[in-house]
Amino acid sequence: MRDGKIIAVGSVADVQVYAGPDTQVHDLQGKTIAPGFYDAHSHFIYTGINDRFEVDLNSPPIGRVNSIAEVVELLKQKKAEMGADAWITGFGYDDTLLAEKRHPTREDLDKVSTTQPVYVTHISGHMAVANTFALEKAGITATTPNPEGGVIGRDSSGAATGFLAETAQQLVAGGKPAITAAQIQEGVKAAARIYTAKGVTTANDGASNAGSIASMEAAAQAGNLPLRVVAWPTGLQSLVAAEKLPLKSGKVKVGGIKDFYDGSIQGYTGYLHDPYHTPHDGDADYRGYPRTTKENLITKVTEAHKAGRQLLIHTNGDQAISDVLEAYRKAQEAFPRTDARHTLIHAQMAREDQLDEMKTLGVIPSFFELHTYYWGDRHRDIFLGPERGLRISPAQSALKRGIPFTLHADTPIVPMDPIMMIWAAVNRVSTSGAVIGAEQRISPRDAMRALTINAAHQNFEEKERGSIEVGKWADLVVLSANPTTVDPMKIRDINVLETIVEGKQVYQQPKP
Numbered sequence: 001m002r003d004g005k006i007i008a009v010g011s012v013a014d015v016q017v018y019a020g021p022d023t024q025v026h027d028l029q030g031k032t033i034a035p036g037f038y039d040a041h042s043h044f045i046y047t048g049i050n051d052r053f054e055v056d057l058n059s060p061p062i063g064r065v066n067s068i069a070e071v072v073e074l075l076k077q078k079k080a081e082m083g084a085d086a087w088i089t090g091f092g093y094d095d096t097l098l099a100e101k102r103h104p105t106r107e108d109l110d111k112v113s114t115t116q117p118v119y120v121t122h123i124s125g126h127m128a129v130a131n132t133f134a135l136e137k138a139g140i141t142a143t144t145p146n147p148e149g150g151v152i153g154r155d156s157s158g159a160a161t162g163f164l165a166e167t168a169q170q171l172v173a174g175g176k177p178a179i180t181a182a183q184i185q186e187g188v189k190a191a192a193r194i195y196t197a198k199g200v201t202t203a204n205d206g207a208s209n210a211g212s213i214a215s216m217e218a219a220a221q222a223g224n225l226p227l228r229v230v231a232w233p234t235g236l237q238s239l240v241a242a243e244k245l246p247l248k249s250g251k252v253k254v255g256g257i258k259d260f261y262d263g264s265i266q267g268y269t270g271y272l273h274d275p276y277h278t279p280h281d282g283d284a285d286y287r288g289y290p291r292t293t294k295e296n297l298i299t300k301v302t303e304a305h306k307a308g309r310q311l312l313i314h315t316n317g318d319q320a321i322s323d324v325l326e327a328y329r330k331a332q333e334a335f336p337r338t339d340a341r342h343t344l345i346h347a348q349m350a351r352e353d354q355l356d357e358m359k360t361l362g363v364i365p366s367f368f369e370l371h372t373y374y375w376g377d378r379h380r381d382i383f384l385g386p387e388r389g390l391r392i393s394p395a396q397s398a399l400k401r402g403i404p405f406t407l408h409a410d411t412p413i414v415p416m417d418p419i420m421m422i423w424a425a426v427n428r429v430s431t432s433g434a435v436i437g438a439e440q441r442i443s444p445r446d447a448m449r450a451l452t453i454n455a456a457h458q459n460f461e462e463k464e465r466g467s468i469e470v471g472k473w474a475d476l477v478v479l480s481a482n483p484t485t486v487d488p489m490k491i492r493d494i495n496v497l498e499t500i501v502e503g504k505q506v507y508q509q510p511k512p
Contacts, residue, residue, distance in 0.1 A: 001474040004502035009468055031497060032482040034448065035467050036201025036475035037418035038455035040366050040406035041312070041345050044205040044229050045212050047194060047412040048187030049179060055090035057120060059097035061374075061431055062415065067099040068108050071120065075112040087176055088112060090120040091412065096266065096378055103153075104129045106162030119172060124264035125413055127165040130172045135160050138172045147171065149291030151269075166263050166291055181215065188219040196227055196507040198416050199477035199496040202456070202465060204408075205231040206258050206312075206345070210241040213252060220249035226506035227251070227499075230459050232258035232312055236304045255459050256310030256343070259300065260291050262320035265348065265383050266375050270317035272349070277385035288317055298327045305331035310460075311342045312366075318349040325357050332361065343458060346410075348392050349384075355394065359401045364458050366406040367393040367450075369425045370414050372437070376430035390437040395425055395450070399442055406458050407450040422447040422483050423492040444484045444491065474503040 001007065008015045019025065055078045059065050065074065071093055079088050095103045109118040109131035117134035121127075130138070142158040146168060153163025164172060179187075195203050205212065208231035219225040230253050233239040242254045263269025268280040271288040280286040290297070301324075304311055311328070315321045321344060328342050340362065344350070347365035350358070358365060371379065371392055380389035391397075398405040407421045425447040428436045442450075456466025465473045478498035483491050499507035 001503040004474055004504070006468060006470055006472050006474050009470055028478060032479040033468075034477050034479060034483075035452040036465070036477050036499065036501065037199045037451050038453075038459075038461075038466055039195070039200050039203045039408065039411075039416070039418075040451070040455040040458055041206050041408035042204050042411040042416060043207060044191050044195070044203045045184065045187055045216065046207075047416065048189070048191030049183070050091050050412045051190045051194065052186050053089075053183065054092075055088075055120075056092055057090040058092035058123065059094050062123075063092060065093065065098070068102075068104050071098075071104055072108060072111050075109070075118060075120070079112055079116075084113075085116060088116065088118045089176070092123045093120055094123045094266075096382065103127070103163050106130060106132045106135060106160070109162060117172075117175075119176070121169075122264075122267055123413060124267045124269075125410075126169075126263040126267050126269050127163065128169045128173065129162045130164065131162060134172050134175075135162060138175055140171060144171075149289070165267065165269050181218075184212070184215040185219055185222075185224065188216055189224050192224065192226055194411075195416055196499045196501075197496065199418055199479070199499050199507075200227060200416065201475035201477070201499060201501045201506075202228045202230065202459075202461070204255075204459075205229055206410075208233050208242065208258070209238050210245060213242050213247075213254065214245055217245065217247050217249055217252045220251035225249070225251050226504075227501050228253065230255040230461075232256055234258050236300075236307060236309065239309060256312050256341075257304050258312050258314075258345075260314040261297060261324055262288060262290055262315060262317050265316050266378060268383070270348070271320040271323075272317040273319040273322065274388075276383055277389075278382045287319065290320060290323065294323050294326070297323060298330055301327035302331040302334060305337065305340065305342075306335045308337070310340060312345050313343070314345045316346045316348045318351055318354065321347060321350055321354050325354060325361065325363065328361055328363055329357070341458065341460065345408075349388060350394055350397075352394075352397060355397050355401055355403065358398075359403055364404060364406065365398055366408050366458065367395055367398075367425075368410055369393045369395060369407050369421060369428075370409055372428045373420075373424045373430055374414055376428070376436035377432050377434060380434075380436065391440055392437070394437075394440050395442045395446075396440045399446055404454045404457055405450055406455045407447065408455075418451050419479075419483070419494050419496070420492055421451060423488075425450070426488045426491060429489075444488065448483060474500060476500040 112118045118131040150168030151165040153161040213231045232255050233242045262271035315324050343364040346368045453466035456462045480495040497509045
């Protein structure tokens with residue numbers, strides 16, 4: 001490596017000719033060196049903000065919360081820390097893992113405070129619950145209509161329960177105090193520590209705007225952003241505004257446009273072709289819903305495609321996938337473009353016929369493969385049933401078609417951990433130890449490609465990073481063992497020993 005780039009690759013004899021008196025030589029003593037992990041989709045700033053300022057309400061295996069009473073207690077502790085006027089917020093509760101098997105209600109959160117807003121977000125990020133004070137502050141009453149693409153939860157009398165799904169969240173969350181510049185900088189530093197400790201050399205900020213991008217650039221220029229971040233603004237206008245920013249650090253880049261079409265299957269807001277396995281609120285025909293009309297989707301996609309931009313759209317349910325593929329197809333028919341690399345973020349329920357269409361259109365599926373571990377049992381038993389639940393995130397089907405798919409963790413939805421992503425894609429084992437669709441397993445090598453060169457390809461960066469080749473940036477990770485040769489079930493035990501970005505060490509595992 002020299003000046004941050006790779007100048008030679010090969011045997012000792014091949015590279016020794018480049019060694020001079022000042023050359024540093026590192027003997028890894030049998031450890032494994034690999035391309036640095038490339039995050040195909042997450043929320044970089046949100047991860048740092050969550051880590052620093054939100055109450056962690058996750059249940060095992062991520063956190064330690066097992067009941068609504070524990071949710072309330074943790075929020076009370078946060079109130080004691082924050083004071084009587086602050087918003088009290090938490091992230092990560094999972095109704096299906098709480099003892100009560102339900103979402104909290106405004107009455108539950110009123111036990112924390114009746115004189116200041118209390119607001120908790122579901123682990124999916126697609127729903128939340130507010131206390132009575134926060135609902136009243138937002139002006140939500142029994143007569144408030146549901147916004148397009150969202151639902152206000154109501155009891156049998158029509159009164160708001162505090163539950164807010166999809167776009168309805170913004171009715172309350174839009175009133176939260178703006179995060180200060182100092183808090184954002186603290187969040188960026190926290191996220192950088194989290195990502196580099198897991199071997200990530202390029203991160204993704206999957207729902208950005210010009211303000212957040214400028215904040216990351218400021219952090220980079222201050223020396224607080226040791227890895228690179230590709231930001232995806234939400235909407236064409238937001239992208240155009242972001243492209244005008246003077247990004248001079250080389251650490252922050254504007255990528256494609258991120259959009260959302262449906263929600264979360266584990267929150268019953270994913271948009272399915274056939275009804276949910278377990279009826280939602282007793283409705284045997286319920287299939288979820290889109291966040292906007294298909295006509296509006298097609299209009300937005302066509303506008304962005306015509307402008308030469310890449311689209312990366314959140315789609316979980318198979319009906320959502322169908323609609324977005326139709327929008328991509330119509331945009332291409334109206335304004336043909338080669339190598340657009342439009343992407344389906346999650347593509348969780350992609351069917352075989354839909355994968356065929358992705359191949360034809362050159363669309364990239366980015367799979368949230370960790371669903372097989374964290375939610376596999378519940379998808380099989382509650383939300384989708386065994387037939388659909390066992391073939392979520394169909395990586396092997398994509399591989400057989402030669403589709404360059406990627407893998408992601410959607411952090412902070414689940415922790416950033418590329419090693420765990422490889423383990424999940426290779427084994428497809430759930431938290432209970434059950435195999436979730438053995439026929440969709442892939443090899444460790446293919447999983448690593450999905451987290452390196454394929455992810456770089458998704459962001460049009462495969463010529464610069466994603467593999468260990470002459471002329472590319474020296475983005476590397478040193479691992480305690482080789483994922484392609486260890487027992488597949490032991491992949492998750494591999495440790496990240498060192499992370500290198502552009503030839504500089506940005507993380508080293510602390511010595512015991």
